[in-house]
Amino acid sequence: MLSRVADSLYWINRYLERAENISRFLEVSEAMALDCPPGSAEPWITLVEVTGDRQRFDQSYPSGLPKDVIRFLLLDRSNPNSIVSCVASARENARQIRDVMTTEMWEQINDLHWSLQDGEAIWSEPDQEQLRTIRRGCQIFYGITDVTLSRDLNWLFSLLGRLIERADKTSRILDVKYFLLLPSQEEVGGVLDELQWIALLRSAGAYQMYRQNNQQxxxxxxxxxxxLLDPNFPRSVRYCLQGINDTLQQIKQQPVQGPPDDLECLRGQLLARWSYVRIDVLIERGLHEAIDQLQKDLNRLHNLIHKRYFTTTDFGTTPNNPACALSSFTA
Incomplete structure (x- = not known):
């Protein structure tokens, strides 16, 4: 399998997973803003911090208004992590490997890209409906991929990109709430605090499953x-790390000869670390510090994957796929 093909499939899924997550974050934040005190910037500050783009946002939009956050994350083509930029980058990767993808996959990603161009019908819809349409477009692509792509290396690299991006975004949104938005002692357990936790769960698509698992x-x-630790919920960090570990094992195919290399060690250590720990221990030792280390480990994992599978003497990373698109969030 050509490394440029693996690289493109990996990034198509990372970009679309990123776009879906940002659309979900925006949708929930707009709803949450209705329940916050008038003039509160809290839901919008959260979004900028989650994406790790606070410095770029402050430079481009010094006033920092809610409408600026929405434009920055949804429409700003100068922001490589905006929804329209992510979909455009995914589509460009798909264009380069059309002979590898199924026709249905290409048609879906192409249609989604063109539906987001200036003047298209989606922009005349209400804000919430715009975001739902984008989210559904990404989810339809996942479904089409799942039912039309053979379970070979193409599929494995697609899944790998999706899982790494998902683990990253789930950990980021939780970190921001816990570290930056933790209310004062008297507000803990209050109405606004509970609304924020509900919004957090909804932003991860986890509210209903959480309620089914926790009746209190x-x-x-x-x-x-x-x-972080649920083994069955598909957006939890632990579930994603299990999937990443299993996928890398299948990609490697041949048994390990001699001592494991850095990639083998890291994927095993990450899975073990987040599979055999209790949440009370994580909180006692510092949840922000644990998640910050996870972010660094995911960055390192990405770099090791890139070095092993995507870099050759013939071609390196394609121009629209930076060597590392994760920026570790530190507050």
């Missing part, structure tokens, strides 16, 4: 446990 009142530690 919403508590920060149980939310953190569900999003």
């Amino acid at each position: 009142a919403i508590h920060p530690s149980t939310v953190a446990r569900f999003l």
Whole structure:
């Protein structure tokens, strides 16, 4: 398999997963803003911090208004992590490997890209409907991929990109809530605090599954446990790390000869670290520090994957795929 093909499939899924997550974040934040005190910037600050683009945003939009956040994350083509930029980058990768993708996959990603151009019908819809349409477009692509692409290396690299991006975004949204938006002591357990935790769960598509697993009142530690350590929820960090580990094992194919290399060690250590730990221990030692280390480990994992599978003497990373698109969030 050509490394440029693996690279493109990996990034198509990372970009679309990123676009879907950002559309989900924006949709929930717009709804949450209705319940916050008038003039509150809290839901919007969260979004900029989650994407790790605070410096770029502050430079481009010094006033920092809610409408600026929406434009920056949805429409700003100078922001490589905006929704329209992510979809455009995914489509460009798909264009380069049309002979590898199924026709249905190409048609879906191409249609989604062109539907987001200036003057298209989507922009005349209400804001919430725009975001739902984008999210559904990304999810339809996942479904088409799942039912039309053979379970070979093409499929494995597609899945790998999706899982790494998903683990990254789930951990980021939880980190921001816990570290930056933790309310004062008297506000803990209050109405606004509970609304924020509900919004957090909804932004990860986890609210209904969380409620089915936890019948009691919403508590920060149980939310953190569900999003980080639940083995069955497909957006939890632990579930994603298990999938990443299994996928890398299948990609490698041949048995390990001699001692494991850096990539083998890291994928095994990450899975073990997040499979055999209790949430009370993570909180006691510092949840922000644990998630920050996870972000660094995901960056390192990406770089090791890139070095092993995507870089050859004939061609390196394609121009629209930076060597590392994860920026570790540190507050």
